[in-house]
Ligand SMILES: Nc1ncnc2c1ncn2[C@@H]1O[C@H](COP(=O)(O)OP(=O)(O)OP(=O)(O)O)[C@@H](O)[C@H]1O
């Protein structure tokens with residue numbers, strides 16, 4: 045376990061180098077933005093809408109005192125979506141989707157000697173393969189999360205359209221009440237850290253594979269499990285650091 | 289010329305290479321032969337630096353490869369082409385992009401110049417119309433040939449091949465052997481081929497090193513290998529029914 049961590053650190057030192065050829069790096073970078081980011085937008089949108097709607101309905105059912113105004117629903121949806129649901133839950137979903145993809149892609153390259161082939165050519169394979177993924181996710185995941193926040197809020201609003209739990213006016217009024225810009229910054233800092241964790245851990249798990257197809261499968265499971273655990277752990281640490 | 293001087297390699301307590309000293313000569317197809325598990329792949333990986341030797345050192349010409357830093361090695365690596373057992377083509381790239389890859393990484397040639405070089409290399413291996421195919425669309429023999437084309441795209445001084453003919457039918461294996469041997473002569477490369485295919489041995493073995501249980505057991509050429517008195521080598525050479533009957 046400790047030696048694993050040591051190997052992870054050593055790998056990261058190799059990842060964070062200046063790419064051999066910037067032109068090639070940028071090309072890879074945009075390919076990864078598409079593979080890891082744009083292709084995840086669909087599932088993120090769907091999940092976010094439902095997430096927002098569920099939070100809204102649950103809050104509305106729990107407000108039974110006439111003293112609490114119904115605009116609290118909008119307020120609660122906004123706070124939970126921005127603070128927790130979008131950055132953390134969506135990052136967990138991405139850990140599953142993106143993490144397994146990265147680990148199996150790099151793991152397959154390892155067992156079919158493609159990584160050795162890069163090394164023989166004098167290329168730093170850790171940098172060539174992992175760096176564009178890490179940077180692409182760190183840059184694009186904040187975009188995904190902001191989009192997710194938008195869809196989350198829309199989800200809560202849709203409830204007002206299709207039910208009579210609260211009105212659209214109350215909901216929007218709630219969303220706009222007591223807003224602190226810092227919560228968005230907090231969410232985006234978390235997102236960037238989570239993006240790093242997902243891509244670097246999954247890249248590492250793929251990179252150290254030995255064996256064949258079965259080991260690649262195992263690595264991709266490990267990638268998802270470990271990224272998720274680290275996300276939960278760092279969620280706690282960052283919340284302590286940033287909100288207290 | 290490549291020299292390995294007194295190299296040993298351990299995996300834990302298991303000593304896989306035992307004090308091997310061997311020279312691989314320029315313009316010749318140098319073969320490493322031996323039974324499965326004798327340490328051929330480990331030897332080749334040590335030579336190219338994919339594995340680090342525990343004792344001894346490796347020279348490329350007059351350069352001590354074992355003492356170099358990563359950056360210094362990079363220079364030598366640009367002079368090395370390697371053909372891996374499974375081809376190791378990048379499966380997200382087409383044949384053309386695979387062959388072009390080293391050029392893209394290391395030269396500032398224009399796309400036209402690179403394409404010209406790619407076509408030249410693919411012509412060498414008789415794959416003129418395969419540019420746009422993906423590795424998943426190639427047969428085993430084609431994969432090996434594309435891998436050869438990629439290995440020679442940078443005009444290497446040193447060519448390494450790990451079991452280039454394994455998994456191929458005898459005829460296709462012969463084509464690959466011919467290619468390797470012709471390339472070596474034409475471009476004056478120092479070629480190191482690791483094989484247990486006796487057909488290759490007697491066809492292209494300019495210099496043969498027989499590895500037995502991690503030790504360098506015998507050296508000679510393709511004529512001597514058939515007349516040797518060495519018992520272990522004899523057992524290896526005449527292990528198939530066909531060779532036994534011929535003898
Ligand atoms: N990474 C490794 N870790 C531990 N042991 C290894 C490793 N690589 C090779 N070995 C051991 O080294 C020995 C030699 O293996 P090697 O792959 O060099 O054999 P080979 O001569 O190439 O055989 P084959 O003809 O089957 O390819 C084997 O006993 C193997 O178990």
Ligand SMILES: [Mg+2]
Pocket residue numbers: 328329330451
């Ligand atoms: Mg081998």
